[in-house]
Amino acid sequence: MEQQKPTRKETVVMWIEEFRNMQRQRGKTEQEELEAALYIEDVFHITLADIEIDILSGKTDLELAEFILRKAGCC
């Protein structure tokens, strides 16, 4: 059976999960929003305002995915 291609939102969630897992493995906290901001901007081609960087760690992965897609003009 042919495997279904993940949607953009599923892809974004998957990549955020990868990143969060990497941070946890390295003993980092989600307080390190700047590294998250760098990752998100670099991977998804968006630029975050300072206020948006501040609220990154308060979002669930799904909320973050929706925010990224909106910011990237994908939905």
Added chain:
Amino acid sequence: MCGICGAYLRDGGRVDEKILEAMVTSLSHRGPDDQVIQIDGPIGLGHSRLSIIDLVTGNQPMCNEDGSLWIVFNGEIFNYLELREILLSRKHVFRSSSDTEVIIHGYEEFGTDFFSMMNGQWAIALWSEKNRELLLCRDRVGICPLYYTIRGQKVVFSSEVKALWQYPGIPKDIDYRGLAETFTFWTTIAPQTIYRGICELPPGHWISFLPSSIRESEYWSLQYPEYEGFHSRTAADCIEGLQDILSDATRLRFTRSDVPVAAYLSGGIDSSVTSAVIRTCTDSDLKTFSLRFRDHEFDEGPYQQQMVDRLGTEHTSIVVSGDDIARVFPEVIRYTERPILRTAPAPMFLLSRLVRSSGYKVVVTGEGSDEILGGYDIFREALVRAFIARDPDSSRRTDIIQLLYPWLQRNPASIPAFARRFFSQNLDPMDPALSHRPRWQTGASLYRLLDRDVREEVLSYKVTEDLIDRMPGMNRKWHTLSRAQWLEIQTLLSGYLLSSQGDRMLMGNSIEGRFPFLDHRLIDFANQLPPRYKIMGLNEKYILKEAFRDMVPPEILNRPKQPYRAPDAGSFFEKPVDWVDEITDPDMIKKLGIFNPTAVQHLIAKCRKHNGRGMSNSDNMAVTAMLSTLLIQRQLKQFS
């Protein structure tokens, strides 16, 4: 590895036997097992052999069945058995079991296309009697060195410059453009060398000399994809691909040898991975070697021991001090044949001496991983600079520097100034050299040491602009990391790491290095990876860590990256060193002509005052560059 040399008199005549003998003798450290020359009228080929594959019938120069095609070859073709099968199926007849003969028949069958089929490291000279053509070829990334000079109708070539100088009439002068490149990039970029009139064949190129024409071609180059952001490759696919290719690359480099192969263990992830993979290839004892430092700031001994314990290797290490570095430095520079800005090659020379004295000729090392998989701080800096550049007015972004350099947290007040100084210059996100400009500017302190006229000439060369002009046009569509990798591989990998710190330090003691991370299949694979799998956030070599997590202790996997460094100014000024006093004597400096004696004395006085300790990065580089350049100038006088 071996040493090769030769001469082609394109207007006829006969190559002088005594000259060719002197050339091949000057390369005897590269090949102590045999030295042979062959002259046929206008062509002379010389080979200095380090026997590794086919110890009995692999001698060179070697020819095809009818003697119309001759070869001298330095290096290894690791897939020679597979290529031999292809050639046998096409009715080629082999007289030896060497990789050398595979090149001859492969070239007969496929011409220069055969180079793209070869997996290995090489410098090759092929002579076609029918075409009266001398063809030189160098491996893809420049593991094996190859120099040539054209004097009228004469072409003279060699693995090292010192053999070229055995040929009468070859100039022995410093080229100031080469000096400009060295002080900027830490190395010259082929074909440029530090010597006037002498060229280095660029990696991935061949050049053909016919009686009345010269042709040069690039058969391989770094390819990076246009960066699109969204793509469908999963981490699992990438991890599996990396495991397969790196394991095969390591296996080929460990098993394709007729003499025992050892491995280096640095304490970092790269050599830990290659050694762990080797362990899966053999049940026999594995011999490993390490470099340690008396100075704890540079020592990685505890991490090396962890890996030794895990793999159960038979291990030997050498402990190097600043005194050792100072003592061996002039000999090191005789082998590097170019100025160096760090002393790091010197301990590598002592390590390869240990390998040789332990009875080994071949070592597998982890070189190349940082360039290919994104291990250097300069790559993380590039991402940080791009991050800051996207919103230079942000009040938060420069704080990310604390994640890059945790030691800054000890003095938070210094962060803004550090950030401004290091990251805020030339912050144009579209600048192709966004990653490298800060490093290139550190060489500015070296210019102050130069004689005024020399400095004016050196500064007249626009070496950074010229390098950027050489970047493929589509680089603007590459990811920031890809651009940084291209620059790093073009500059530091070939000319410094694989040469001054690699081939030259290994071959100075007749040791061949093998580098699984520089298998072209791995480079091509890694270049197509999504950049975030190389550096995830600011976590370098993420994919390598994930792919070999089960084979390397977590303490090594998760330790902060420690670049390989050795004591610089501290080595030369903690205690008096005779040769330093001799070559920095103001009269000597004036006589040699490149440096300004007053500026040099000022730097020397500063070093002496502090015993060479606690010097700035730029002072450390300036001292090492100045001393190594003076040593080269002195050696040139001895050659003249």
